Amino acid sequence: MSQNSPLDLRVRRTRKLLRDALVALIAEHGYEAVRISDVCDRAMINRATFYRHFADKGHLLVHCMDDVFEDLQQRINPPPRRAEEIDLSAGYQNIVTLFTHVSEHAAFYRVMLGEAGAGAFRSRIQQILERVLEQRWEQARHAHRHPPRLAPALTLRYQTTAMIGLIQWWVEQGCAETPLAMAQAALDLMLHGVGWAFGLDEALIAANITV
Template sequence: MTDSDRRVRRTRRTLQEALTSLVLEKSYERITIQDVLDRADVGRSTFYAHFRDKDALLLACFDDVREELQRDFDGAVEADAIFLHAHRHRRVYKALCGRRIGVGGSVAHLHLKRLIAESVRRQHASSGSDLPADAVAEYRASATLGLLMWWVDTDFREPLERIIRIHQRLASSPVQATVTTGPAAG
Protein backbone atom coordinates (compact mmCIF):
# COMPACT_ATOMS: atom_id res chain seq x y z
CA MET A 1 0.00 0.00 0.00
CA THR A 2 1.42 3.36 -0.98
CA ASP A 3 1.49 6.55 1.03
CA SER A 4 -0.77 8.06 -1.61
CA ASP A 5 -3.40 5.39 -0.96
CA ARG A 6 -3.20 6.05 2.76
CA ARG A 7 -3.60 9.79 2.23
CA VAL A 8 -6.64 9.24 0.01
CA ARG A 9 -8.26 6.96 2.58
CA ARG A 10 -7.42 9.36 5.41
CA THR A 11 -8.86 12.35 3.52
CA ARG A 12 -12.04 10.48 2.60
CA ARG A 13 -12.45 9.26 6.19
CA THR A 14 -11.91 12.80 7.53
CA LEU A 15 -14.61 14.18 5.20
CA GLN A 16 -16.99 11.34 6.11
CA GLU A 17 -16.45 11.88 9.82
CA ALA A 18 -17.02 15.61 9.37
CA LEU A 19 -20.36 15.02 7.64
CA THR A 20 -21.41 12.42 10.22
CA SER A 21 -20.70 14.75 13.12
CA LEU A 22 -22.49 17.65 11.39
CA VAL A 23 -25.61 15.55 10.74
CA LEU A 24 -25.76 14.72 14.43
CA GLU A 25 -25.81 18.47 15.14
CA LYS A 26 -28.18 19.76 12.46
CA SER A 27 -30.28 18.50 9.58
CA TYR A 28 -28.61 17.27 6.41
CA GLU A 29 -30.42 19.85 4.28
CA ARG A 30 -28.87 22.70 6.31
CA ILE A 31 -25.32 21.36 5.95
CA THR A 32 -23.28 22.98 3.21
CA ILE A 33 -20.13 21.71 1.59
CA GLN A 34 -18.39 24.67 3.23
CA ASP A 35 -19.52 23.36 6.63
CA VAL A 36 -17.94 20.01 5.81
CA LEU A 37 -14.74 21.67 4.56
CA ASP A 38 -14.46 23.74 7.72
CA ARG A 39 -15.07 20.75 10.00
CA ALA A 40 -12.64 18.52 8.08
CA ASP A 41 -10.11 21.33 7.61
CA VAL A 42 -9.63 20.58 3.93
CA GLY A 43 -9.87 22.73 0.83
CA ARG A 44 -12.68 22.80 -1.72
CA SER A 45 -10.50 21.31 -4.49
CA THR A 46 -9.61 18.41 -2.17
CA PHE A 47 -13.31 17.76 -1.55
CA TYR A 48 -14.12 17.71 -5.26
CA ALA A 49 -11.13 15.47 -5.99
CA HIS A 50 -12.92 12.82 -3.91
CA PHE A 51 -16.66 13.55 -4.18
CA ARG A 52 -18.89 15.16 -6.79
CA ASP A 53 -21.30 16.60 -4.21
CA LYS A 54 -22.68 16.28 -0.68
CA ASP A 55 -24.88 13.30 -1.61
CA ALA A 56 -21.87 11.38 -2.93
CA LEU A 57 -20.13 12.02 0.38
CA LEU A 58 -23.22 10.80 2.24
CA LEU A 59 -23.24 7.55 0.27
CA ALA A 60 -19.51 7.11 0.84
CA CYS A 61 -20.19 7.29 4.57
CA PHE A 62 -22.27 4.19 4.12
CA ASP A 63 -19.81 2.25 1.90
CA ASP A 64 -17.65 0.77 4.67
CA VAL A 65 -20.73 0.11 6.77
CA ARG A 66 -22.43 -1.56 3.81
CA GLU A 67 -19.46 -3.85 3.11
CA GLU A 68 -19.31 -4.97 6.73
CA LEU A 69 -23.07 -5.44 6.81
CA GLN A 70 -22.92 -7.60 3.69
CA ARG A 71 -20.37 -9.86 5.40
CA ASP A 72 -22.65 -10.00 8.46
CA PHE A 73 -25.63 -10.92 6.28
CA ASP A 74 -23.66 -13.73 4.68
CA GLY A 75 -23.07 -15.29 8.07
CA ALA A 76 -26.27 -14.66 10.02
CA VAL A 77 -30.02 -14.45 9.96
CA GLU A 78 -30.99 -11.25 8.13
CA ALA A 79 -32.82 -9.64 11.06
CA ASP A 80 -30.10 -10.40 13.58
CA ALA A 81 -27.42 -9.08 11.23
CA ILE A 82 -29.04 -5.70 10.58
CA PHE A 83 -29.86 -5.03 14.23
CA LEU A 84 -26.48 -6.26 15.49
CA HIS A 85 -24.77 -4.09 12.90
CA ALA A 86 -26.83 -1.02 13.75
CA HIS A 87 -26.10 -1.52 17.43
CA ARG A 88 -22.34 -1.73 16.78
CA HIS A 89 -22.47 1.41 14.61
CA ARG A 90 -25.09 3.47 16.46
CA ARG A 91 -23.43 6.82 15.73
CA VAL A 92 -23.29 6.15 12.00
CA TYR A 93 -26.87 4.87 11.87
CA LYS A 94 -28.10 7.90 13.82
CA ALA A 95 -26.35 10.17 11.36
CA LEU A 96 -27.30 8.31 8.17
CA CYS A 97 -30.71 6.89 9.01
CA GLY A 98 -32.21 8.93 11.81
CA ARG A 99 -34.89 11.56 11.41
CA ARG A 100 -32.29 14.38 11.40
CA ILE A 101 -30.98 13.26 8.04
CA GLY A 102 -34.18 14.35 6.28
CA VAL A 103 -34.06 14.18 2.48
CA GLY A 104 -30.53 12.79 2.47
CA GLY A 105 -31.78 9.84 4.50
CA SER A 106 -33.91 8.62 1.64
CA VAL A 107 -30.71 7.89 -0.29
CA ALA A 108 -29.23 5.94 2.64
CA HIS A 109 -32.57 4.19 3.28
CA LEU A 110 -32.80 3.10 -0.34
CA HIS A 111 -29.31 1.57 -0.27
CA LEU A 112 -29.93 -0.16 3.04
CA LYS A 113 -33.30 -1.47 1.86
CA ARG A 114 -31.67 -2.92 -1.28
CA LEU A 115 -29.09 -4.70 0.83
CA ILE A 116 -31.73 -6.18 3.14
CA ALA A 117 -33.91 -7.18 0.17
CA GLU A 118 -31.02 -8.97 -1.54
CA SER A 119 -30.33 -10.95 1.62
CA VAL A 120 -34.01 -11.90 1.87
CA ARG A 121 -34.07 -12.93 -1.82
CA ARG A 122 -31.14 -15.29 -1.25
CA GLN A 123 -32.79 -16.80 1.83
CA HIS A 124 -36.16 -17.06 0.08
CA ALA A 125 -34.68 -18.92 -2.89
CA SER A 126 -34.16 -21.99 -0.69
CA SER A 127 -37.43 -21.72 1.25
CA GLY A 128 -39.66 -23.66 -1.14
CA SER A 129 -42.28 -20.93 -1.06
CA ASP A 130 -44.47 -20.39 -4.10
CA LEU A 131 -44.52 -16.62 -3.53
CA PRO A 132 -42.48 -14.36 -5.84
CA ALA A 133 -39.05 -13.73 -4.33
CA ASP A 134 -39.15 -10.03 -5.25
CA ALA A 135 -42.47 -9.54 -3.45
CA VAL A 136 -41.24 -11.32 -0.33
CA ALA A 137 -37.98 -9.37 -0.39
CA GLU A 138 -39.79 -6.03 -0.73
CA TYR A 139 -42.20 -6.86 2.09
CA ARG A 140 -39.56 -8.12 4.51
CA ALA A 141 -37.05 -5.36 3.69
CA SER A 142 -39.68 -2.65 4.18
CA ALA A 143 -40.83 -4.10 7.50
CA THR A 144 -37.30 -4.63 8.78
CA LEU A 145 -36.17 -1.18 7.69
CA GLY A 146 -39.25 0.39 9.27
CA LEU A 147 -38.52 -1.23 12.61
CA LEU A 148 -34.84 -0.33 12.34
CA MET A 149 -35.63 3.33 11.64
CA TRP A 150 -38.01 3.39 14.61
CA TRP A 151 -35.24 1.98 16.81
CA VAL A 152 -32.73 4.55 15.53
CA ASP A 153 -35.21 7.41 16.01
CA THR A 154 -35.91 6.31 19.59
CA ASP A 155 -32.15 6.52 20.21
CA PHE A 156 -31.83 2.72 20.50
CA ARG A 157 -34.02 2.81 23.61
CA GLU A 158 -34.84 -0.89 23.39
CA PRO A 159 -31.91 -3.18 24.22
CA LEU A 160 -30.46 -5.10 21.28
CA GLU A 161 -31.77 -8.47 22.45
CA ARG A 162 -35.28 -7.08 22.82
CA ILE A 163 -35.36 -5.42 19.39
CA ILE A 164 -34.29 -8.73 17.83
CA ARG A 165 -37.08 -10.53 19.72
CA ILE A 166 -39.59 -7.87 18.63
CA HIS A 167 -38.56 -8.34 15.02
CA GLN A 168 -38.71 -12.12 15.31
CA ARG A 169 -42.21 -11.97 16.80
CA LEU A 170 -43.42 -9.60 14.10
CA ALA A 171 -41.80 -11.74 11.42
CA SER A 172 -43.43 -14.88 12.79
CA SER A 173 -46.96 -13.47 12.90
CA PRO A 174 -49.60 -15.43 10.91
CA VAL A 175 -49.35 -13.00 7.97
CA GLN A 176 -45.57 -13.28 7.91
CA ALA A 177 -45.75 -17.07 8.17
CA THR A 178 -47.86 -17.09 5.02
CA VAL A 179 -45.27 -14.95 3.23
CA THR A 180 -42.36 -17.20 4.22
CA THR A 181 -43.91 -20.63 3.86
CA GLY A 182 -46.78 -20.13 1.47
CA PRO A 183 -50.50 -20.57 2.15
CA ALA A 184 -51.61 -23.24 4.60
CA ALA A 185 -52.85 -26.45 3.07
CA GLY A 186 -56.43 -27.34 3.24
Protein backbone atom coordinates (compact mmCIF):
# COMPACT_ATOMS: atom_id res chain seq x y z
CA MET A 1 0.00 0.00 0.00
CA SER A 2 1.36 3.33 -0.96
CA GLN A 3 0.30 6.00 1.47
CA ASN A 4 -2.33 8.15 -0.10
CA SER A 5 -1.92 10.81 2.57
CA PRO A 6 -1.10 14.04 0.78
CA LEU A 7 2.06 14.73 2.71
CA ASP A 8 5.05 12.98 4.09
CA LEU A 9 4.68 12.23 7.78
CA ARG A 10 7.78 14.30 8.54
CA VAL A 11 6.34 17.25 6.70
CA ARG A 12 3.12 17.15 8.63
CA ARG A 13 4.99 16.82 11.88
CA THR A 14 7.25 19.78 11.08
CA ARG A 15 4.35 22.01 10.11
CA LYS A 16 2.37 21.13 13.19
CA LEU A 17 5.32 21.88 15.45
CA LEU A 18 5.82 25.23 13.76
CA ARG A 19 2.13 26.08 13.97
CA ASP A 20 1.96 25.27 17.65
CA ALA A 21 5.12 27.21 18.38
CA LEU A 22 3.88 30.27 16.55
CA VAL A 23 0.57 30.28 18.35
CA ALA A 24 2.26 29.86 21.70
CA LEU A 25 4.75 32.64 21.03
CA ILE A 26 2.18 35.06 19.69
CA ALA A 27 0.22 34.47 22.87
CA GLU A 28 3.32 35.25 24.90
CA HIS A 29 4.81 38.20 23.07
CA GLY A 30 2.43 39.34 20.33
CA TYR A 31 2.66 38.73 16.64
CA GLU A 32 5.15 41.38 15.54
CA ALA A 33 7.53 40.63 18.38
CA VAL A 34 7.85 36.98 17.42
CA ARG A 35 11.04 36.19 15.48
CA ILE A 36 11.22 33.32 13.08
CA SER A 37 14.19 32.01 15.00
CA ASP A 38 12.10 32.02 18.16
CA VAL A 39 9.47 29.92 16.47
CA CYS A 40 12.11 27.49 15.24
CA ASP A 41 13.74 27.25 18.63
CA ARG A 42 10.44 26.58 20.30
CA ALA A 43 9.43 24.05 17.67
CA MET A 44 12.88 22.48 17.75
CA ILE A 45 13.03 22.87 13.99
CA ASN A 46 16.01 24.18 12.09
CA ARG A 47 15.50 27.62 10.68
CA ALA A 48 16.38 26.50 7.17
CA THR A 49 13.65 23.91 7.44
CA PHE A 50 11.17 26.63 8.28
CA TYR A 51 11.86 28.26 4.94
CA ARG A 52 11.31 24.97 3.13
CA HIS A 53 7.69 25.15 4.27
CA PHE A 54 6.82 28.82 4.62
CA ALA A 55 8.10 31.87 2.85
CA ASP A 56 7.87 33.99 5.97
CA LYS A 57 6.12 34.51 9.28
CA GLY A 58 2.98 35.71 7.56
CA HIS A 59 2.60 32.51 5.60
CA LEU A 60 2.88 30.44 8.73
CA LEU A 61 0.27 32.66 10.35
CA VAL A 62 -2.09 32.07 7.43
CA HIS A 63 -1.46 28.37 7.88
CA CYS A 64 -2.41 28.67 11.53
CA MET A 65 -5.49 30.69 10.73
CA ASP A 66 -6.53 28.15 8.11
CA ASP A 67 -6.32 25.58 10.85
CA VAL A 68 -8.66 27.52 13.08
CA PHE A 69 -11.05 28.86 10.49
CA GLU A 70 -11.43 25.55 8.73
CA ASP A 71 -12.92 24.23 11.92
CA LEU A 72 -15.21 27.24 12.16
CA GLN A 73 -16.32 27.07 8.54
CA GLN A 74 -17.17 23.41 8.75
CA ARG A 75 -19.37 23.94 11.78
CA ILE A 76 -21.08 27.11 10.66
CA ASN A 77 -21.23 26.98 6.92
CA PRO A 78 -23.88 24.34 6.22
CA PRO A 79 -26.85 26.65 5.67
CA PRO A 80 -30.36 25.44 6.42
CA ARG A 81 -31.31 23.33 3.45
CA ARG A 82 -35.04 23.60 4.08
CA ALA A 83 -35.80 27.20 3.28
CA GLU A 84 -39.11 27.07 5.07
CA GLU A 85 -37.60 27.14 8.54
CA ILE A 86 -37.03 30.84 8.55
CA ASP A 87 -37.11 31.20 12.23
CA LEU A 88 -34.05 32.68 13.70
CA SER A 89 -33.27 29.63 15.76
CA ALA A 90 -30.91 28.39 13.07
CA GLY A 91 -29.11 31.71 13.24
CA TYR A 92 -29.05 31.39 16.98
CA GLN A 93 -27.56 27.94 16.64
CA ASN A 94 -24.86 29.36 14.42
CA ILE A 95 -24.02 31.98 16.99
CA VAL A 96 -23.81 29.37 19.71
CA THR A 97 -21.53 27.36 17.48
CA LEU A 98 -19.38 30.43 16.88
CA PHE A 99 -18.91 31.12 20.57
CA THR A 100 -18.28 27.47 21.30
CA HIS A 101 -15.59 27.42 18.63
CA VAL A 102 -14.05 30.56 20.06
CA SER A 103 -13.97 29.10 23.53
CA GLU A 104 -12.02 26.16 22.15
CA HIS A 105 -9.38 28.51 20.73
CA ALA A 106 -9.72 31.17 23.38
CA ALA A 107 -6.00 31.84 23.82
CA PHE A 108 -5.50 32.25 20.10
CA TYR A 109 -8.45 34.58 19.71
CA ARG A 110 -7.47 36.63 22.73
CA VAL A 111 -4.04 37.49 21.45
CA MET A 112 -4.93 37.71 17.78
CA LEU A 113 -7.72 40.17 18.39
CA GLY A 114 -5.68 42.10 20.93
CA GLU A 115 -3.41 45.03 20.31
CA ALA A 116 -0.43 42.76 19.63
CA GLY A 117 -2.35 40.49 17.28
CA ALA A 118 -2.18 40.45 13.53
CA GLY A 119 -4.49 42.75 11.63
CA ALA A 120 -4.91 40.02 9.06
CA PHE A 121 -6.66 37.83 11.60
CA ARG A 122 -9.27 40.39 12.50
CA SER A 123 -10.03 41.23 8.90
CA ARG A 124 -10.25 37.58 7.96
CA ILE A 125 -12.69 36.57 10.63
CA GLN A 126 -14.66 39.70 9.87
CA GLN A 127 -14.98 38.55 6.27
CA ILE A 128 -16.04 35.09 7.33
CA LEU A 129 -18.75 36.42 9.61
CA GLU A 130 -19.87 38.85 6.98
CA ARG A 131 -20.21 36.11 4.40
CA VAL A 132 -22.19 33.89 6.75
CA LEU A 133 -24.46 36.67 7.89
CA GLU A 134 -25.03 37.85 4.35
CA GLN A 135 -25.94 34.32 3.26
CA ARG A 136 -28.48 33.97 6.04
CA TRP A 137 -29.91 37.35 5.26
CA GLU A 138 -30.31 36.41 1.60
CA GLN A 139 -32.09 33.23 2.52
CA ALA A 140 -34.37 35.01 4.96
CA ARG A 141 -35.23 37.77 2.51
CA HIS A 142 -38.71 36.53 1.48
CA ALA A 143 -39.81 36.46 5.11
CA HIS A 144 -39.28 40.18 5.47
CA ARG A 145 -42.19 42.49 5.39
CA HIS A 146 -40.04 45.50 4.65
CA PRO A 147 -37.17 46.30 2.37
CA PRO A 148 -33.90 46.94 4.23
CA ARG A 149 -34.07 50.18 6.16
CA LEU A 150 -30.32 50.80 5.94
CA ALA A 151 -27.68 49.86 3.38
CA PRO A 152 -27.12 46.14 3.95
CA ALA A 153 -23.34 46.51 3.58
CA LEU A 154 -23.33 49.05 6.38
CA THR A 155 -25.54 46.91 8.58
CA LEU A 156 -23.40 43.88 7.91
CA ARG A 157 -20.24 45.69 8.88
CA TYR A 158 -21.89 47.04 12.02
CA GLN A 159 -23.02 43.64 13.13
CA THR A 160 -19.88 41.67 12.28
CA THR A 161 -17.46 44.08 13.91
CA ALA A 162 -19.74 44.22 16.93
CA MET A 163 -19.67 40.43 17.13
CA ILE A 164 -15.90 40.51 17.00
CA GLY A 165 -15.97 43.07 19.77
CA LEU A 166 -18.10 40.73 21.83
CA ILE A 167 -15.78 37.86 21.16
CA GLN A 168 -12.76 39.92 22.13
CA TRP A 169 -14.43 41.09 25.32
CA TRP A 170 -15.44 37.56 26.19
CA VAL A 171 -12.00 35.99 25.73
CA GLU A 172 -10.45 38.89 27.60
CA GLN A 173 -12.71 38.00 30.51
CA GLY A 174 -11.52 34.41 30.33
CA CYS A 175 -14.77 33.19 28.75
CA ALA A 176 -16.56 33.64 32.05
CA GLU A 177 -20.02 33.40 30.49
CA THR A 178 -21.25 30.27 28.77
CA PRO A 179 -21.31 30.21 24.98
CA LEU A 180 -25.10 30.02 25.20
CA ALA A 181 -25.31 33.13 27.31
CA MET A 182 -23.05 35.00 24.93
CA ALA A 183 -25.06 33.85 21.96
CA GLN A 184 -28.27 34.98 23.62
CA ALA A 185 -26.75 38.36 24.43
CA ALA A 186 -25.54 38.73 20.86
CA LEU A 187 -28.96 37.86 19.48
CA ASP A 188 -30.66 40.25 21.86
CA LEU A 189 -28.37 43.09 20.92
CA MET A 190 -28.93 42.30 17.28
CA LEU A 191 -32.71 42.25 17.54
CA HIS A 192 -33.37 44.93 20.15
CA GLY A 193 -30.44 47.24 19.96
CA VAL A 194 -28.05 48.76 22.39
CA GLY A 195 -30.60 51.13 23.89
CA TRP A 196 -32.70 48.23 25.00
CA ALA A 197 -29.63 46.55 26.50
CA PHE A 198 -28.84 49.65 28.48
CA GLY A 199 -32.39 49.58 29.83
CA LEU A 200 -33.60 52.68 28.03
CA ASP A 201 -37.31 53.22 28.11
CA GLU A 202 -38.96 52.19 24.85
CA ALA A 203 -40.92 55.41 24.74
CA LEU A 204 -37.72 57.38 24.99
CA ILE A 205 -36.25 55.35 22.19
CA ALA A 206 -39.29 55.82 20.03
CA ALA A 207 -39.29 59.52 20.71
CA ASN A 208 -35.76 59.98 19.64
CA ILE A 209 -36.04 58.13 16.40
CA THR A 210 -37.18 61.33 14.85
CA VAL A 211 -34.32 63.37 16.13
